Amino acid sequence: MTAFVLPVPPTPSVAISGSAERFAVRRIFCVGRNYAAHAREFGNDERDPPFFFTKPADAVVDSGTVIPYPPLTTNLHHEIELVAAIGKAGFRIPRERALDHVWGYAVGIDLTRRDLQDEAKKAARPWDWSKAFDRSAPCGPLVPAQKTGHPTKARIWLAVDGKVRQDADLTELIWPIADIVSICSEGVELQAGDLIFTGTPAGVGAVNPGETMTGGVDGIGTIEATIGQPQS
Numbered sequence: 282m283t284a285f286v287l288p289v290p291p292t293p294s295v296a297i298s299g300s301a302e303r304f305a306v307r308r309i310f311c312v313g314r315n316y317a318a319h320a321r322e323f324g325n326d327e328r329d330p331p332f333f334f335t336k337p338a339d340a341v342v343d344s345g346t347v348i349p350y351p352p353l354t355t356n357l358h359h360e361i362e363l364v365a366a367i368g369k370a371g372f373r374i375p376r377e378r379a380l381d382h383v384w385g386y387a388v389g390i391d392l393t394r395r396d397l398q399d400e401a402k403k404a405a406r407p408w409d410w411s412k413a414f415d416r417s418a419p420c421g422p423l424v425p426a427q428k429t430g431h432p433t434k435a436r437i438w439l440a441v442d443g444k445v446r447q448d449a450d451l452t453e454l455i456w457p458i459a460d461i462v463s464i465c466s467e468g469v470e471l472q473a474g475d476l477i478f479t480g481t482p483a484g485v486g487a488v489n490p491g492e493t494m495t496g497g498v499d500g501i502g503t504i505e506a507t508i509g510q511p512q513s
């Protein structure tokens with residue numbers, strides 16, 4: 282057995298609906314833009330192929346967590362997203378086989394330091410500091426695809442303090458789940474434990490200390506997260 286000089290870090294994980302077991306998270310991939318209306322609100326061509334960025338695995342936090350307002354930003358944004366959890370490894374997975382690799386689905390929020398992202402875009406710098414910060418990937422409980430099937434048509438929504446900000450349908454996804462999994466697996470060998478945040482619909486906006494985000498995808502689940510005071 283390997284000896285380590287420091288304690289082995291805890292394994293990041295996501296809850297599983299109706300179970301005491303948890304889903305160990307290996308990596309987090311996120312789709313940059315995947316709903317036509319959201320692409321348009323940022324002035325992008327909706328026919329562009331999807332691209333990916335990542336967050337650290339330990340950026341996941343459970344639904345119900347109070348998330349301290351992160352440092353370096355004055356414009357923290359919510360992005361509600363359907364999350365696909367990979368249960369079976371695969372490299373260059375054909376589209377027709379892609380859904381066989383999805384273990385289940387959850388609802389997540391891709392928290393974004395929008396001001397840092399705007400600066401990064403302008404300066405042609407990496408997005409990491411705008412996307413890959415502590416607790417930037419709240420994720421609700423996973424439901425096995427065996428129970429839900431693979432969603433193609435369902436309302437996806439997010440409200441801040443009860444006021445609906447994002448309200449769309451999975452039918453508006455430019456690249457459906459099977460395409461996303463297949464295309465992602467062309468760039469990396471997907472592994473069990475990988476999460477894919479599949480992109481956000483229009484209506485992203487700022488969320489501030491004391492405000493609570495609630496969101497959901499019909500038939501999959503819900504998520505709730507409150508933004509707290511900045512970490513001291």
Ligand code: MN
Binds near residue numbers: 311312313360391478
């Ligand atoms: Mn996103």
